[in-house]
Amino acid sequence: xxxxxxxxxxxxxxxxxxxxxxxxxxxxxxxxxxxxxxxxxxxxxxxxxxxxxxxxxxxxxxxxxxxxxxxxxxxxxxxxxxxxxxxxxxxxxxxxxxxxxxxxxxxxxxxxxxxxxxxxxxxxxxxxxxxxxxxxxxxxxxxxxxxxxxxxxxxxxxxxxxxxxxxxxxxxxxxxxxxxxxxxxxxxxxxxxxxxxxxxxxxxxxxxxxxxxxxxxxxxxxxxxxxxxxxxxxxxxxxxxxxxxxxxxxxxxxxxxxxxxxxxxxxxxxxxx
Amino acid sequence: xxxxxxxxxxxxxxxxxxxxxxxxxxxxxxxxxxxxxxxxxxxxxxxxxxxxxxxxxxxxxxxxxxxxxxxxxxxxxxxxxxxxxxxxxxxxxxxxxxxxxxxxxxxxxxxxxxxxxxxxxxxxxxxxxxxxxxxxxxxxxxxxxxxxxxxxxxxxxxxxxxxxxxxxxxxxxxxxxxxxxxxxxxxxxxxxxxxxxxxxxxxxxxxxxxxxxxxxxxxxxxxxxxxxxxxxxxxxxxxxxxxxxxxxxxxxxxxxxxxxxxxxxxxxxxxxxxxxxxxxxxxxxxxxxxxxxxxxxxxxxxxxxxxxxx
Numbered sequence: 195x196x197x198x199x200x201x202x203x204x205x206x207x208x209x210x211x212x213x214x215x216x217x218x219x220x221x222x223x224x225x226x227x228x229x230x231x232x233x234x235x236x237x238x239x240x241x242x243x244x245x246x247x248x249x250x251x252x253x254x255x256x257x258x259x260x261x262x263x264x265x266x267x268x269x270x271x272x273x274x275x276x277x278x279x280x281x282x283x284x285x286x287x288x289x290x291x292x293x294x295x296x297x298x299x300x301x302x303x304x305x306x307x308x309x310x311x312x313x314x315x316x317x318x319x320x321x322x323x324x325x326x327x328x329x330x331x332x333x334x335x336x337x338x339x340x341x342x343x344x345x346x347x348x349x350x351x352x353x354x355x356x357x358x359x360x361x362x363x364x365x366x367x368x369x370x371x372x373x374x375x376x377x378x379x380x381x382x383x384x385x386x387x388x389x390x391x392x393x394x395x396x397x398x399x400x401x402x403x404x405x406x407x408x409x410x411x412x413x414x415x416x417x418x419x420x421x422x423x424x425x426x427x428x429x430x431x432x433x434x435x436x437x438x439x440x441x442x443x444x445x446x447x448x449x450x451x452x453x454x455x456x457x458x459x460x461x462x463x464x465x466x467x
Numbered sequence: 468x469x470x471x472x473x474x475x476x477x478x479x480x481x482x483x484x485x486x487x488x489x490x491x492x493x494x495x496x497x498x499x500x501x502x503x504x505x506x507x508x509x510x511x512x513x514x515x516x517x518x519x520x521x522x523x524x525x526x527x528x529x530x531x532x533x534x535x536x537x538x539x540x541x542x543x544x545x546x547x548x549x550x551x552x553x554x555x556x557x558x559x560x561x562x563x564x565x566x567x568x569x570x571x572x573x574x575x576x577x578x579x580x581x582x583x584x585x586x587x588x589x590x591x592x593x594x595x596x597x598x599x600x601x602x603x604x605x606x607x608x609x610x611x612x613x614x615x616x617x618x619x620x621x622x623x624x625x626x627x628x629x630x631x632x633x634x635x636x637x638x639x640x641x642x643x644x645x646x647x648x649x650x651x652x653x654x655x656x657x658x659x660x661x662x663x664x665x666x667x668x669x670x671x672x673x674x675x676x677x678x679x680x681x682x683x684x685x686x687x688x689x690x691x692x693x694x695x696x697x698x699x700x701x702x703x704x705x706x707x708x709x710x711x712x713x714x715x716x717x718x719x720x721x722x723x724x725x726x727x728x729x730x731x732x733x734x735x736x737x738x739x740x741x742x743x744x745x746x747x748x749x750x751x752x753x754x755x756x757x758x759x760x761x762x763x764x765x766x767x768x769x770x771x772x773x774x775x776x777x
Contacts, residue, residue, distance in 0.1 A: 213591040219606045235615050280501040287498035291491045306510040313751045317513030337509040340502045370494045399599040401713040417601040442602045449597040461661035
C-alpha cells in the first residue's frame with residue numbers, strides 16, 4: 195500500500211503520541227532523580243535541566259542497596275545459568291532421544307505453564323521451609339532452576355538442526371553428552387541468547403517469591419529493597435527515583451543487548467504456540 | 468516398566484525401533500532428570516498438595532491439620548471479600564487484556580505500513596514490557612499523584628480536573644488497569660507485527676482486485692489471519708492478569724476500601740499475613756479453576772471466530 199505524505203505524517207503523529215506515553219514514565223523518573231530536593235514540582239517535569247548526581251550516591255547509601263544488588267546478582271546469575279543449561283538438556287532429550295512416554299512427559303511439562311504461580315506458592319513455600327532453606331540463596335534459585343518455556347524454545351530450535359551433524363560423531367562412537375556440549379550447544383547461540391535474556395529479566399524483576407522466602411534485610415533482593423525503600427523514603431521523591439533508575443537499568447541493558455534474539459523468541463513462541 | 472508392556476503397546480511396529488527406544492532411556496534420564504525433579508517438586512506436587520490443603524484448617528506451624536471437608540470453599544462462597552476480589556480481578560483482567568490487544572494491534576498495523584523508524588518505535592513501545600513491575604508501580608504511583616502528578620497536571624492543561632486516582636475508590640482500579648495496559652502493549656505489538664509480516668501480499672492484491680475497501684480487507688482478511696495470534700495473546704494476557712500481584716502491592720496495597728483487592732493479593736493476605744493456609748489454598752484453587760474456565764471459553768471463541776471467517 196502506498197501512502198500519501200499527509201497520511202504518513204498523520205501515522206507518525208499517532209505513533210509518536212503512543213511512544214511518548216510509553217516513554218514518559220522513564221523521562222519523569224530520570225528527570226526527578228536529578229532534581230534538587232526543593233524544586234521537585236517545578237517544570238520542566240520530563241527533561242532534566244538540573245543534574246544532582248549526588249542523589250544517586252545518597253540513595254545508594256540510604257538503604258542497604260549494595261547488599262540488595264549483590265543478592266539480586268547472585269540470584270539472577272544462578273537462575274539464568276541453571277535455566278539455560280537444564281532446559282537445554284531437557285529440550286535436547288525431547289528433540290533427539292527416543293524413549294517411552296516422551297510425548298506424555300513433554301505435554302505434562304508444557305502443562306506446568308498453565309498452572310498459575312499462586313497455586314503452587316503455599317506448598318512450595320512449605321517445602322522450602324522444610325528443607326531449612328528460608329532466607330538462603332538456594333530458596334531463591336533452586337525452585338526456579340528449570341523453565342518449561344525455555345524447554346519448549348530449545349526443543350523447537352534443536353528440531354531444526356540437521357541430524358547429519360550428529361550422525362558422523364555418533365558413528366565415531368561419541369556419546370550424547372559430548373555431542374550435546376561440543377556440537378549442539380555451539381550451534382545454538384541464538385536460542386541461548388533468547389532464553390538467557392528471558393531468564394535474566396524474569397529473575398531480576400521477580401518479586402513475589404523472594405518476598406515470601408526471605409525475611410532478613412540481608413537476603414532481600416533489589417525489587418524488595420525498592421518496595422521497602424518506597425515505604426520509608428516515600429516522601430523523598432528524588433532519592434526514590436534515583437533508586438528506581440538503578441534498579442531498572444540492568445533490565446533495560448540486558449534487553450538492549452539481546453533485543454533481536456529476545457523478540458525472535460517471543461514471536462516464534464507466539465506464532466507456533 | 469517391562470519390555471513386554473512396551474511391545475504390546477506398539478503392536479504392528481517393527482521391533483528394532485522399539486528396542487532403541489529403551490536403549491536410549493538411560494541417556495534420556497541423564498538429560499531430563501534435573502527438569503523432572505525440579506518441575507515435579509516445585510510445580511506438580513505443589514499443585515496437587517494445594518488441593519489437599521484446601522480441605523484442611525491449618526496455620527502452617529501447628530503439627531495438627533484439622534480436616535474440614537468443603538468448609539473452606541463454603542466460607543469462600545459466603546465471603547463478600549471473595550466476590551469483591553473476583554469482580555476486581557475480572558475488571559482488571561478484562562480491561563488489561565482488551566486494552567492492550569486493541570492498542571497493540573493498532574500500533575502493529577501502523578508500523579506494518581512501511582513506516583520509517585520502525586526499530587525506534589519498537590524499542591520505545593517495548594521498554595515497559597521489560598521494566599521491573601515494582602519500578603513501574605513506584606513511578607506510576609507518583610505520576611498519578613492527585614495534585615502534583617504528571618497525569619493530573621497534563622489534564623489541567625486541557626482544563627480537566629483529574630480525579631484523585633489511587634486514593635479515589637472509583638478510580639484506583641482504572642489507574643492500575645492503565646498501568647497494566649501500558650506494560651503489555653509492546654508485547655502484543657511485537658507478536659502482531661510478526662504475524663502481519665507473515666501475511667502474503669497477494670491476499671491483499673486479490674482483495675483489491677475484487678474491489679474490497681480498506682475496512683473490508685481488514686475485517687475479512689487481516690483479522691481472520693491474525694486469529695491464532697489473538698488467541699495466543701488473549702490467553703497469555705488473561706492468565707497474566709488473573710495473577711496480578713506486584714503492581715497492586717506497590718501501588719495500592721489493595722485499597723482504597725478493597726477497590727483493587729485482586730485475587731492474588733487476597734490470597735497473599737490470607738496465606739502470608741493471617742497464615743490461614745487451608746483457606747488460602749481454597750482461594751488458590753478457585754483461581755486455578757477460574758483461569759481454566761476462561762481459557763476454555765477463549766479457545767471456543769477463537770475457534771468459532773476462525774471457522775466463521777474460513
